[in-house]
Amino acid sequence: MFRSHNCGELRATHNNTEVTLAGWVQGVRDKGFMVYVDLRDRYGITQLYFDEEQTSKDLMEKAQKLGREFVIQVTGKVQERASKNPNIPTGNIEVLVSELTILNSSLVPPFTIEDTTDGGDDLRMKYRYLDIRRNPVKESLIFRHKVTQAVRNYLSSDGFIEVETPYLIKSTPEGARDFVVPSRMNEGQFYALPQSPQTFKQLLMVGGMDKYFQIVKCFRDEDLRADRQPEFTQIDCEMAFVEQEDILNTFEGLTRHLLKEINGVEVEKFPRMLYDDAMRLYGNDKPDIRFGMEFGELNEVAQHKDFNVFNSAELVVGIAVPGGNSYTRKEIDKLIDWVKRPQVGALGMVYCRCNDDGTYKSSVDKFYDQDDLAKWAEKTGAKAGDLILVLSGETNKTRAQLSALRMELAERLGLRKPDEFAPLWVMDFPLLEWDEDTERYHAMHHPFTSPKPGQLELLDTNPGNVKANAYDLVLNGNEIGGGSIRIHDKATQAIMLKHLGFSEDEARAQFGFLMDAFEYGAPPHGGIAFGLDRLVAILGGQETIRDFIAFPKNNSGRDVMIDAPAPIDDEQLEELSLKLNLKS
Amino acid sequence: MFRSHNCGELRATHNNTEVTLAGWVQGVRDKGFMVYVDLRDRYGITQLYFDEEQTSKDLMEKAQKLGREFVIQVTGKVQERASKNPNIPTGNIEVLVSELTILNSSLVPPFTIEDTTDGGDDLRMKYRYLDIRRNPVKESLIFRHKVTQAVRNYLSSDGFIEVETPYLIKSTPEGARDFVVPSRMNEGQFYALPQSPQTFKQLLMVGGMDKYFQIVKCFRDEDLRADRQPEFTQIDCEMAFVEQEDILNTFEGLTRHLLKEINGVEVEKFPRMLYDDAMRLYGNDKPDIRFGMEFGELNEVAQHKDFNVFNSAELVVGIAVPGGNSYTRKEIDKLIDWVKRPQVGALGMVYCRCNDDGTYKSSVDKFYDQDDLAKWAEKTGAKAGDLILVLSGETNKTRAQLSALRMELAERLGLRKPDEFAPLWVMDFPLLEWDEDTERYHAMHHPFTSPKPGQLELLDTNPGNVKANAYDLVLNGNEIGGGSIRIHDKATQAIMLKHLGFSEDEARAQFGFLMDAFEYGAPPHGGIAFGLDRLVAILGGQETIRDFIAFPKNNSGRDVMIDAPAPIDDEQLEELSLKLNLKS
Numbered sequence A, B: 001m002f003r004s005h006n007c008g009e010l011r012a013t014h015n016n017t018e019v020t021l022a023g024w025v026q027g028v029r030d031k032g033f034m035v036y037v038d039l040r041d042r043y044g045i046t047q048l049y050f051d052e053e054q055t056s057k058d059l060m061e062k063a064q065k066l067g068r069e070f071v072i073q074v075t076g077k078v079q080e081r082a083s084k085n086p087n088i089p090t091g092n093i094e095v096l097v098s099e100l101t102i103l104n105s106s107l108v109p110p111f112t113i114e115d116t117t118d119g120g121d122d123l124r125m126k127y128r129y130l131d132i133r134r135n136p137v138k139e140s141l142i143f144r145h146k147v148t149q150a151v152r153n154y155l156s157s158d159g160f161i162e163v164e165t166p167y168l169i170k171s172t173p174e175g176a177r178d179f180v181v182p183s184r185m186n187e188g189q190f191y192a193l194p195q196s197p198q199t200f201k202q203l204l205m206v207g208g209m210d211k212y213f214q215i216v217k218c219f220r221d222e223d224l225r226a227d228r229q230p231e232f233t234q235i236d237c238e239m240a241f242v243e244q245e246d247i248l249n250t251f252e253g254l255t256r257h258l259l260k261e262i263n264g265v266e267v268e269k270f271p272r273m274l275y276d277d278a279m280r281l282y283g284n285d286k287p288d289i290r291f292g293m294e295f296g297e298l299n300e301v302a303q304h305k306d307f308n309v310f311n312s313a314e315l316v317v318g319i320a321v322p323g324g325n326s327y328t329r330k331e332i333d334k335l336i337d338w339v340k341r342p343q344v345g346a347l348g349m350v351y352c353r354c355n356d357d358g359t360y361k362s363s364v365d366k367f368y369d370q371d372d373l374a375k376w377a378e379k380t381g382a383k384a385g386d387l388i389l390v391l392s393g394e395t396n397k398t399r400a401q402l403s404a405l406r407m408e409l410a411e412r413l414g415l416r417k418p419d420e421f422a423p424l425w426v427m428d429f430p431l432l433e434w435d436e437d438t439e440r441y442h443a444m445h446h447p448f449t450s451p452k453p454g455q456l457e458l459l460d461t462n463p464g465n466v467k468a469n470a471y472d473l474v475l476n477g478n479e480i481g482g483g484s485i486r487i488h489d490k491a492t493q494a495i496m497l498k499h500l501g502f503s504e505d506e507a508r509a510q511f512g513f514l515m516d517a518f519e520y521g522a523p524p525h526g527g528i529a530f531g532l533d534r535l536v537a538i539l540g541g542q543e544t545i546r547d548f549i550a551f552p553k554n555n556s557g558r559d560v561m562i563d564a565p566a567p568i569d570d571e572q573l574e575e576l577s578l579k580l581n582l583k584s
Helices: A057-064 A121-126 A135-157 A198-206 A244-263 A275-282 A329-340 A370-380 A395-412 A490-499 A504-517 A532-539 A570-575 B057-064 B121-126 B135-157 B198-206 B244-263 B275-282 B329-340 B370-380 B395-412 B490-499 B504-517 B532-539 B570-575
Strands: A018-030 A034-041 A044-051 A071-080 A093-104 A180-182 A190-192 A211-219 A231-240 A272-274 A315-321 A350-354 A360-362 A387-393 A423-427 A432-435 A440-443 A470-475 A478-485 A525-531 A578-580 B018-030 B034-041 B044-051 B071-080 B093-104 B180-182 B190-192 B211-219 B231-240 B272-274 B315-321 B350-354 B360-362 B387-393 B423-427 B432-435 B440-443 B470-475 B478-485 B525-531 B578-580
Touching: A018 A044, A018 A057, A018 A093, A034 A057, A044 A057, A044 A071, A057 A093, A135 A211, A135 A244, A135 A532, A135 B135, A180 B180, A198 A211, A198 A231, A198 A504, A198 A525, A231 A244, A231 A532, A244 A423, A244 A470, A244 A478, A244 A525, A244 A532, A272 A275, A275 A395, A275 A423, A315 A350, A315 A370, A315 A395, A329 A350, A329 A387, A329 A395, A350 A370, A360 A370, A370 A387, A387 A395, A470 A525, A478 A532, A490 A504, A525 A532, A570 A578, B018 B044, B018 B057, B018 B093, B034 B057, B034 B093, B044 B057, B044 B071, B057 B093, B135 B211, B135 B244, B135 B532, B198 B211, B198 B231, B198 B504, B198 B525, B231 B244, B231 B532, B244 B423, B244 B470, B244 B478, B244 B525, B244 B532, B272 B275, B275 B395, B275 B423, B315 B350, B315 B370, B315 B395, B329 B350, B329 B387, B329 B395, B350 B370, B360 B370, B370 B387, B387 B395, B470 B525, B478 B532, B490 B504, B525 B532, B570 B578
Parallel strands: A044 A093, A272 A423, B044 B093, B272 B423
Antiparallel strands: A018 A034, A018 A071, A034 A044, A071 A093, A180 A190, A211 A231, A231 A525, A315 A387, A350 A360, A350 A387, A423 A470, A432 A440, A470 A478, A478 A525, A578 B578, B018 B034, B018 B071, B034 B044, B071 B093, B180 B190, B211 B231, B231 B525, B315 B387, B350 B360, B350 B387, B423 B470, B432 B440, B470 B478, B478 B525
C-alpha cells in the first residue's frame, strides 16, 4: 500500500494517528529550523512538518532539497497545527514526518501549478498533463464525470438502453465534411467516422429497441471556429412509439434532473417558444431568456415619416437597454461603433433616450416627435431611464445584428448570470434552409426530419415555409440539444431526399439500407441529441468547453501535446493503396 | 401518447381496463370467426383478440389482413384468456380490440423473427435491424447495457473518474497496425485511431487523476480472425500510487461484483498462478480451470527407455481423460486423427488405458511395463477407468497441442459449463517475446510495462527470461483483462525502447511527449484493460461476441448492412491531398 490516507481527508480526529501519504510537492517553506511542505494529490493538500528538534538532520536536509512537483511518499504522525488554515478542509492538522521517500523528481514545471497559472494557452496545451494537475481543470473533468454518470443513471432508470453503434461507417455527402478512414482490406475504399449515429439509432428503432441512448464521440472535419472541436461528444437518444410531446417531456425530465442533482437548482416547467417567435423577439433561434430586452418591431410606428433609412428598410427593430439613459454620448457612440464592426455589420444605429421626466430625446428628432417616440418606447417596453437602440435593414441580417448587440449589452450589464438557469424549448423549426452558395435548399436539421402534418404538399410550392417536427433545447442562450420526429416511411423519405437534390440512384446508394429498413415495419420514432461538451460547460457555469475536455485540439485540429496529426510511413501508405498528392 | 402500456406488462389484475398498445405483429391466427394476433414489442408479447360476436366486420377484416411485422396500434379491454399460456408473463390475459390503426406495413421479412430463426448469418447481418427484433439478440444487447452500467456504477462508487481520451491521435509503429485518418487541415499528415488509450491514461496519472477509467472503443487494422472485430470496446483503467496487489484487489472486486450482480454467483478469492506454471500445467496462458485435466510431464519416467520418439523429444507430456477408458479403439483413433489435423499439428499420440482392475494397456507396451505406466498415471493424476493421452516434441508446440486437445475433450465431456465461473489471475508474464518473422524481441504486453524489480539488468544478457509486472485476468479459459505496473521514469523507458529496436530519434518522435511527462513528477502507476465484448459474452454464457455487438462487421471488416467501406468522391480525395494507388 502506497498510502494509508489521501491528502484531502485528514482531520483533527486523526491526531496522533500514524499515516502514510503520497503526492506532489506543491511548495516548500524552509525556515531553517522548521520546514513546511504542502503535499498535493487529487483529493486535496496536506501540510507536512519537519523541525530541527523532532526530525533527524538527514531527513531535514532531504526535505529542504525537495523541489516543486517532486513525487514523494511520507510517513508520520498527525498533529494539530500551530497556525490553522480555515481555507482548506485539512487546515487544522499537519503531519510530523518521520520517513520520506522520493518516488520521482521533477524538472521545474514550465508554468505554475496554481488555480491561476502564469502559463499561456499554448504552453498549457503542450504540457496538458501538468495543466490537469491544476484545480480548475481537474475539477472540470471530475464535474464532467458526475454529469455523465447522472445522465446514464437517469436514462437507465427510465428504461433506456445504451447501445454502442459503430465508428467505422460510410461517408455521406449530406451535412458537414466527414473524416474518412482508408480500408486496407477493401482496396480503394474508405470508412467514415460518424458525424452522429443518426441512421443507426433509427435502425435500432426499426429493430424494436424502443428507448436508446448513447454517450458517444462524433466527428466533423470542419474549419474550426473558436471553441469547436473536430471530435466532440453527444448524448444521443431515440424513442419509438412516441409523439413530440413524449420526447419533450422525457428530456425536460432529464435536464431538470441534472439541474437539481448537479446544480441544486429547481426549475419550473420549461417554457416553449415557436422558432418564428424566437426570431422575432430575440433575432436568434437560441435566445438567452435569463433577461428581457425583447425586440420591439417598429415598422408600423417608425416608417412613413420622412426618415428614408427606415422607410426603405424591410425591418426596423429596437431594444430597450435598462438604465441606458445614463450612458454618455461618448458611450453611445462607442456602441454605434461596436455594431458597425465587420463581425456585426450594421450600417448605423439610431438611439432614443427615455428621460426620467417622461420625455424622449432621440438621434432622429428631426423626423420623430414625442408621440412617435412614445410609441417606440411602448413597442420596446422601454421605461423612464432606459435607452432605446434601433437597427434597420434586411430582416434576417438586422435581427442577427440586434441579437448580437442584445447579448453584448447583457454581458456588460451582468445580466448573464452563470448560476441562473433558464431553459427553453424552441419549436417548429423550418424543415429546409436556403443555401446561398449552392443555390439550393438544405435540410436545416437533417434529411430524416419529418415535416409537420399536412405540410408535405407545401414542399413543391413553398419549400422555405414548411415547418418541421423539430425542436431545440436552449439553455442560457446556448443550444444544448436538438432533435425531431423522424420520417418513418419510405415514400416520404424519398420525397424529402428528392427535394434535397438527391437523384434516385444517389439516394439508393447513400441511404438504401435505411429506405429498405422502412419497408419492414418501421415504427413512428423520434429523438434528440445533446452536445455534452457544451452542456457540461454551461452546467459548470462556463462559456468555453475546453477545460471540460481532457486533451482538446487547437484551432488547426492539432494535438500539440502528442504532435498529431503527423506524417506516416511510405509503407503504411503503400499498404493502404494511397499516394500523397500534395498541393504545395 | 402512443400507448398506455407496453406489451410485456399486462396481467390479470388489469382485467376490464381499457388499454392502448403498439408494436409489431408477431403472428396472426385466423380461425374465421375468431382472430388472434400476437403483438410484440421490446418488453414482451400480448395476445390481441377479435371475434365475430364482439368485433365489427370492418375491424375483423382489418385484423385478418394483418401481415407479419406490420406495426399497429390497438385499443381495447383486457380480459381473461380462455386458454392460458403459462410460458409468457402475459399469458393469462388478452386484449379484446375495439380500435386498430396500422402505423406501418411490412414486406415479408427475409427470415423469421423467432428465437431460432431460419436466416443464415449473411442474411441476418444484412438485415441486422430485423435480427435485433429477435429475442436472443435483443436480450444480448440489453444484457450488455446492464453489465456496462454495473461497471460504471461500481467504479464510480470506488472513486474512479471516467475521462474521455481523444480518438484522433498519432500513429505508432509498435503493436498492431493502426487505422489512420488523413487530415485535411494539415496537408500530408494523418491521425491514427487509438488501439487503446494507453499513453493518455498514463498521462492522466502524471496529471494527478489518480483513479481513471473509460469504457471506450479501440481500433486495430488486423487481418480478422473469426470473432475479432476491427473496432472493439475496452474497459480501460489506471491507478496511481499503487502496487500490483492494489490493482489485483480492486479489479478482482469489480469482477466479483459483476458475477454477483449480473449472474448471481458468489466467487471466492480468485486463485493466482504464475505464467510459467500456467504454461507447464495447462500449456496455455489462459487456462480454463473449471475442470482438472492438468498436464503431467513425463520426461523423467518416459525417457531413456527404448522409445525413440520420446527419447528425442524436448517434452513428453500427458493428460488423463476422466472415464476415457470407455473409449473404443476407433474413438481413440479418431482423437489421434484430431490432433494430427494441421490446425493442431501433432505428429502422433500415445495412449494408455487405465483398466478398472488397476492394470494398464498402452499403445507402446513394447517399451513400457506396468510399473512405468503406473508412473504415467501418477504424474497425470489418472485413476482406474481413465485414459492417458501423451504428446511429445518441442516444448512450446507440444504444450499448445495438448492444450487444444484438453479443451476439445472438456468441451465434448461437457466440462465447460457456461453457468460456472472460474476466474484466475495469471501473473509474472515475460516482458518480451521473440518474433520469428522480424527476428527481434517485441513487448509481450506493450512497451510501457515495467520489468520485475531487479530484472532490468537481465535485459542485456537474457532478455527472454525477464519477467514483467504484468497480469491477466482469465475467466473460463478466456483472457478477459490484462494489465501491468508501468514504467514511470524516463531512464527505464529509454532502456526499454532501445531493447525494442527504437533508435533514440524514433523513440523521441513517437513517445517524446510521454518521456517528457516522466520528467515532471510521474507517480508510480499501473492499470488494466478488460475486453468488454468478450467479458459480456462470457458473463452471458456465450463463446462468441457477435450478438453482443449491435452492428458487427464481417471477417473482411465490412458492414454488409450499410455496405461500408465504400469508394469516396474524387473531390474528397483531392481535398485530402490523396490519390489512389491501386495494386490491382
